[in-house]
Amino acid sequence: MHWLPQHRQVDTRSRERDIKGRIMTITENMPTKIIGTRLLRREDPPLLTGEAKFTNDLNIPGALHLAVLRSPYAHARIVSINTAAALAIPGVVAVYAGKDLQSTWAGPMPCAWPVTPEMKNPPHFPLAIDKVCYVGDGVAAVLATNETASRDALDAIDVEYEPLKAVVDLEEALSDKTIIHEGLGTNKSYIWNLKVEATEGCVDAAFAAAKYKVKERYVQQRLLPMAMETRAVAAVPQPFGGDITLYSSTQVPHILKVMTALTLGIPEHQMRVVAPSVGGGFGSKLNVYAEELLCTALARKHNTPVRWVEERSENSQATIHGRGQIQTIELAADDSGKITAVRVRIIADMGAYLQLVTPGVPILGAFLYAGVYDIPQAYDFSCTGVFTTLTPTDAYRGAGRPEATYAIERAIEALAHSMKIDSFELRKRNFIKKEQFPYTAFSGLTYDSGDHLLAAEKAAKIADYAGIRAQQEKQNVPGATKRLGIGMTSYFEMCGLAPSRVLASLNYSAGGWEAATVRILPTNKVQVVTGTSPHGQGHETSWAMIAAEKLGISPDDIDVLHSDTAIAPLGLDTYGSRSLPVGGVAVALACDKVIDKAKRIAAHQLECAAEDLEFANGTFSVKGSPDRALPLAAIAFAAFTAHNLPDGVEPNLEAQVSYDPPNFSWPFGTHMCVVEVDTETGAVKVLKYVAVDDCGVQINPLIVEGQVHGGVIQGLAQALFEEAVYDSDGNLKTTTLAEYLVPAASDVPPITTDFTVTPSPTNQLGVKGIGEAGTIGAAPTVINAIVDALAGLGVTNMAMPASPQTVWNTINNATRGGKK
Amino acid sequence: MIPAAFDYKRASSAAEAISLITQHGSDAKFLAGGHSLLPLMKLRLAQPSMLIDIGRIKDLSYIKDAGNHIVIGALTRHMDVETSKVLREHVPLLADAAGHVGDAQVRHRGTIGGSIAHADPASDLPATTLALGATYVVQGPRGQREIAATDFYKGFLESALAEDEMLIEIRVPKMQGAGWSFQKFNRRAQDWAIVGVAAWRRKDEAGVALVNMGSTPILATSVASAIANGASISDAAAMASNEADPQTDLNASTDYRKHLASVLVRRALEAASK
């Protein structure tokens, strides 16, 4: 035995003991059944006690403060910029206009998703050069020795603008009356089509033959992502040699590193990107932003650290927006209500420029307009991306899939209404059946598993669907002012982005793999290095649980390293509910690889063949003679001393995996919600919300429930509260949290979560993503419930957000006999 | 989120505060709880060059029974108004309304005097004290004077206070067992009212004031007269907006506000008549 047997006697699994100053000793292996337990999140103590360090908490001596002057016009030419008065303010070091920095950029800001070869993408630079295209567009950059002086200087810069007509309305933008980017000759960025027909012309034929048809128009209002931490950046040049470290409140340190290097012409190996604690993103930090490029470029220029922190109202305008679509959906159905064809037309608001994945967001939704239904190959989808003079849109929790789910789940209600049958019954007639999985949808993608009826019936039971229907009979009588409604949504979510080959077919410029390294240190402590970049999701806890279960080591002895490209050089970061089904699976695979290596060493030391060994509970033992055994801890030490390794086996226990998923992950479920609508005021009260989700095997149910809660609240917020409101001049009217109504704890109903478990057959953990499912389910569920409550008054549709005023107006229009 | 530069002085008495404001003139502002002033300063919508902090003047924070009235020091925090036994007994409408102001943090910092002096038509306590027939006591270099709530509100964020005057006390008549109700309609529980109603009723006598229904808090005198003349509650409530002139904003159009006012006044009077 070459490892230190005396140290095995001491159990050092508890971190407390280390803190109390006991000698660090070798960790014991132990049976570990931890997947599926409600382990408290290790991330929470530093967050809850304020110990966590966010980008703006970093103490960076000598840093200059960047402030960005932003356009007050949605659309204007820059006639002149006078910076003299700003430069005279004590503490102001430099003021740059867009023209001054033009030679700094090796290329325009990146858009990684040219969805069609013809897609039009106007050049977009961190500071506008001669024209501004939205309120908030950067016009000048101030560097000052303190933040106050940098803000004072903004007031002192004198810019002369020649205002042009704002383009706010999507349909107006399409008319090309006012062209925003003259060089493009049109406001249309692209048209993306997907037509799937079993036989040519079968969509039109299905509509012609249909017993029932519905055609509905829905507006997905723009939303502000409103992460609790606004963005913050600090770029720190190293004193010699040109290396630079970029700290940013980002979800995508790896993507940011490559893109910053390319945009600034910095050799990639000289860039390091670190995401310290990040206070939420919801997609808004899945981007490469002007301020990241400005800080990096100016830090290099001045050879001094440069930092920037975004104000809240700046965040409303300078950080991407979500949603922003007008959808038209048509369903054809036969006499039993079986859907026979789907036609979808979308106008998608790109905003003023294409940010990192702006054009791809509606395309992600294109594959989900069939929802959870068994629909023949008769699908006709087209999306037109159009520029407006508003803040660019981009990925926001769900990115394209909530919009798609909303459309099909609202349209199926309309279909049920036209057939005069219960919408739950209509759903049942159309559900893909359990025995049909794996199911190839008309979009061409394969849904790996599902059981929609099970989830729906479970939700109906918890929500007491039948009871609510009975109570409605009594309550929603003519003249009633408190009307009861119940709504549901059954969804499929396409996440776990993504198989690289599928991304290639969609023209996405990167892959969808994820990397993980598992390193067992000499004392049997473990480092898990992941390419995911958590910003609230609890990867440190979950990845430690996966490795603990695999290796037979307490999660307390496992550290999870991430979000620093020097420590975790390979990765594709966190978005699209990908982290667990791609990154977490990579961790499991890396564990397997380490165990394989350890097994060869164990076989050598136990003098048997590797095939004769089994590994369980952290111990290798010879099959049939369990007393011939070695714990992983012994192998870890042996691999470190390298005194007695088999030929051809390198020292140390470490393995790296890059895992490319074979398929998306397909969580699904049914949400139900019960509302009471006060018809006198239009106020909606959510009485009950039930979410039954299926994300396969749950690593940590506590974290799963947290994701569902947060997701549901964000979807409910779209349904009831939130909207980025612009006036006709393109001014955002909801720039503070007083106008932009993010619901608080007192505004959300109790949420009952429950689950069905259909393990994913495509990965060894059986896991599926759950980060976006709640958001996808909630908005249509709430709106369906409101429309249901008001059905007796002739209401058939409801705009989002269903504010009291909107509800009241809609009731008035319906009862006055007006059309919907 | 960084206000423009300003100076700061802390006053320990009303007299000192008034002498400071006299010295520093119209660019100076009193700072009480700071929960209306500081947000404006952070957005640089207000840029006073001098703040005179009156927030720690201890002897202006009190709630006392003065016979027919309850007297409240201007620096009394919303939370103290909300939880006061004296007010709960004699002016429960005011205590209840104070409990509807913002959230707990706001109620621990904001003061009743600041709320009234700020004269924001969307604030809850100006309208409530107006409905109750309160009198405000103000002090300036020329001494003290009393201003009836009905004479106090002059326009949007404008009051009868002179620049060098300070509000020091609010006198509210005891409600003598009148029924009452405070109705606050908003989209999120902790928001300002889209429309609010403070109402009390004692037989044919009633007082009704409206929050956020014009450029000042509005005394709905038509409703009160209708009740005095024996009108039904719903007929009286239909007159809710007679004195009002509500604006359109993100949450409500003028018409919708008027409609809400009549619904809420009806509900308030129904509750107050029980």
Ligand SMILES: Cc1cc2nc3c(=O)[nH]c(=O)nc-3n(C[C@H](O)[C@H](O)[C@H](O)COP(=O)(O)OP(=O)(O)OC[C@H]3O[C@@H](n4cnc5c(N)ncnc54)[C@H](O)[C@@H]3O)c2cc1C
């Ligand atoms: C998030 C938030 C939510 C809120 N929600 C509500 C709500 O729902 N309902 C509501 O009614 N209010 C609400 N408020 C406002 C709150 O009630 C304020 O506290 C109040 O309006 C002002 O009181 P203050 O003591 O903070 O005054 P300050 O902000 O200190 O002062 C306000 C103004 O009054 C002047 N002033 C203050 N005291 C005096 C005095 N004694 N004499 C002369 N002038 C004086 C100041 O110079 C300043 O111009 C909210 C505030 C916040 C920040």
